[in-house]
Amino acid sequence: MVDFNVLQPSAPMIGRLVVIGLGLIGGSFAKGLRKSGLCDEVIGMDLDQQSRKLAVKLGVVDRCEVDLALACNGADVIQLAVPVLAMEKLLGLLANIDLGHAILTDVGSVKSNVVRVARFAFNDMLARFVPGHPIVGSERGGIEASNEQLFRHYKVILTPLEQTDPAALAVVDRLWCELGADVEYMQVERHDKVLALTSHLPHLLAFCFVDSLAKRNEIFDMFHYAAGGLCDFTRIASSDPVMWRDIFLANREAVLCALDTFLGDLDSFRSAVDTGDGRQLLSVCTRARMAREYFSNILVHRAYIENDM
Amino acid sequence: MVDFNVLQPSAPMIGRLVVIGLGLIGGSFAKGLRKSGLCDEVIGMDLDQQSRKLAVKLGVVDRCEVDLALACNGADVIQLAVPVLAMEKLLGLLANIDLGHAILTDVGSVKSNVVRVARFAFNDMLARFVPGHPIVGSERGGIEASNEQLFRHYKVILTPLEQTDPAALAVVDRLWCELGADVEYMQVERHDKVLALTSHLPHLLAFCFVDSLAKRNEIFDMFHYAAGGLCDFTRIASSDPVMWRDIFLANREAVLCALDTFLGDLDSFRSAVDTGDGRQLLSVCTRARMAREYFSNILVHRAYIENDM
Known part of the structure; x- marks a missing residue:
């Protein structure tokens, strides 16, 4: 069980982290937290045998499991990093497993469907489900591209529900912060x-x-x-x-x-x-360009932070 | 007058090149040809005083003229590098000037409107007008960004008309080739x-x-x-x-x-x-991605050529 009161920067915060889905996002999350020392143990799970082998070989996880129930046994935090529609099926499977005190979180690009399925699948467990979404590019996928710096200075949006346990939310928040992400909360619909x-x-x-x-x-x-x-x-x-x-x-x-x-x-x-109507065309193009200039300032600011740290 | 028979690689091919419009494209064209030694003299013309000053200061041209008739006097080749709609007005002005034996060419992003105006404005002169368009990016504009390497390995499309004098076409083709461009001919409509x-x-x-x-x-x-x-x-x-x-x-x-x-x-x-309809969505996204892979091969090939030379 997580005890925030005794948390020390260098001490493990949680015992067992389980990451389900070892693609770019799941792999980077696992690798970064394994390196951070914040978890006693990082366990990976993926349907693809090659990804499981690579995850161990590349130091992304401590070990992999093939069986979902075995993987989740004794987990403190379970990160769901599978494709958006697979998430629905996975939540259904997890609902039939005793997850003990585990906190569940996910990285799906869409939140309303995941939350809908979670509401349907879970009862008490819903309080310990923290929906999340790291906003990073995804052109280059796969465990091979795993990078513990991937989330550094990028937004991670958490969309806690009314029922969400504040302690569970705080743990997930802390994990992302450890990876250098800029965590923000938002309503699911927003x-x-x-x-x-x-x-x-x-x-x-x-x-x-x-x-x-x-x-x-x-x-x-x-x-x-x-x-x-x-x-x-x-x-x-x-x-x-x-x-x-x-x-x-x-x-x-x-x-x-x-x-x-x-x-x-x-x-x-x-x-x-x-x-x-040249006037209309010019006003659209000009406004669009001005928006880019505003955006460039954000990008420059981001680059400045990155170089600074 | 151009004499192709006596053309030597290092000898000047033409006497006077005039570039009207000293932006990124016009400036890069002028600078590259001035450095090539293919022209005895490169003269610039621009409505903006600052651009004229900079063009001389940055070695883009030998000198600048303010008056269009003076600038074009004695020109062998006149390059029109003004915005697409300004091209129409400029062609009208040129039609009232004695251009002697000069070859006219342009860099407009659209060809049909330029050709339509040229047909209307010129009679005999049409044979010596070679419509052209270098396909290079244009996000960063201005004479300050002039770069004699700008056209290297990029396509330049020439759209000669039925009336176009083959000798005039050959001269314009040769100038672009000198700048490292990959010259291709195309119908105006195409x-x-x-x-x-x-x-x-x-x-x-x-x-x-x-x-x-x-x-x-x-x-x-x-x-x-x-x-x-x-x-x-x-x-x-x-x-x-x-x-x-x-x-x-x-x-x-x-x-x-x-x-x-x-x-x-x-x-x-x-x-x-x-x-x-997930099947339909997947087939669109998959075809689009395959097209990108084909395109990547072209880009890799282009990069390979660039590194090789």
């Missing part, structure tokens, strides 16, 4: 709306745009003339297709809402091009 | 269609998307949670608003056609999200 706008919709547009070219067999020709725009779009569209299918389905409502608002604005821009 | 797809439409989507957030005052909040998608979109949307307004207006037809095709595909994707 999180899903913000992510739909900042991440899901741009990805949707990029996937759709690149496929729109590709399926007309024009892309192989087009790529030879690609400079700015297309290059950036294809980079965004190089993310894992399964992960993104899951995200679009799991965050259906917020994604559709964001898309429809955008489509309205896009239609206005289309009309401005059609009618030759 | 050029505008290709660029609408590879560059204009992605920029339109990025400008529109970023503005859609910005005008709802959400962006300042959103930016703090931006990881992948939004960052890339804002980078694209940081390009010069006036230049892009001009491009959208000048390439109206091709841009609208590309946008409408995309909107059809986007609508299908929207339906797939709405109805939970």
Whole structure:
């Protein structure tokens, strides 16, 4: 059991950390906390044998388990780092296992679906479930890319529920802080709306745009003339297709809402091009550029912090 | 007059090169050719006094002129490197000046509007007009960013007309080759269609998307949670608003056609999200990612050439 009162910086805070799903995110979380000395033991679990072998070989975990119940036995904290839709199935399985006093948390990109399933699957356990989401890129996946610095200076959003035990929340918060993350709390619905706008919709547009070219067999020709725009779009569209299918389905409502608002604005821009309304076009492009300048300041500030530490 | 028969690698090929518009593209073109020794003299012209001063100070040109007629007097080649819509006005002014035997060429991002104006403005002169477009990024503009290596290994598309004098085309081709560019010929309409797809439409989507957030005052909040998608979109949307307004207006037809095709595909994707058609979402995302892999090979090949030379 966690005792915050006797917590010392260098002393182990928890006994056993279990990380289920050894991809980039799960692997980086496990590796960082194993190195931190904050956990007595870090156990990994993954359906893929190769990932389990690599996780031990690369020092990401102390050891791996194949059986879910065995892996979770005696756990203090269980981190769920599987794809968004697999999360639903996994929560169902965990509901049938005696998890003892363990704190459950996750890293899913969408929170409302995970919380919905958790509410359905758990009773008392819900108080010890802390939904979370580290906002880091995911183009390069896999345990091989695990990096204990991955979360450093990046946002991690926790979306505690009314029922969430403050002590459980504090433990998860502390683990992320140990990895250098900038932890913030948000309502579940707010999180899903913000992510739909900042991440899901741009990805949707990029996937759709690149496929729109590709399926007309024009892309192989087009790529030879690609400079700015297309290059950036294809980079965004190089993310894992399964992960993104899951995200679009799991965050259906917020994604559709964001898309429809955008489509309205896009239609206005289309009309401005059609009618030759240069003033309207200029004002849209100018505002967009000003927003970038504001954003650049945030990026510069972030780089400054990174160099400083 | 150019005499190709006596052309030697190190000997000046042309007497006087005039570059009108000393931005990043015009400046880099002038600087590179001045260094190449292919021209006896490189003269710059720009409406902005500061740009003219800097062009001389930075060794971009031998000297600058303020008056268009004076600048073009005795020119062998005149490069038009002004924004797309300013090109139309400039061609009108040039039509009233005796350009002697000069070859005219340009770097406009859209070709059909430039050619339309040139047809209207010139009679005999049309044979010596070689429309062109170097496909290089343009986020960082201005004479200060002039770089004689800018076009190295990048495509330059020339769109000669039926009337174009082959000798004039050969001279312009040779100048770009001297700068290390990969010169290719294309029909005017084809050029505008290709660029609408590879560059204009992605920029339109990025400008529109970023503005859609910005005008709802959400962006300042959103930016703090931006990881992948939004960052890339804002980078694209940081390009010069006036230049892009001009491009959208000048390439109206091709841009609208590309946008409408995309909107059809986007609508299908929207339906797939709405109805939970995971198979459809996965196939779009997978095809898009495969296209990226194909594209990566082109990029790797390009980097390989660059390192090799």
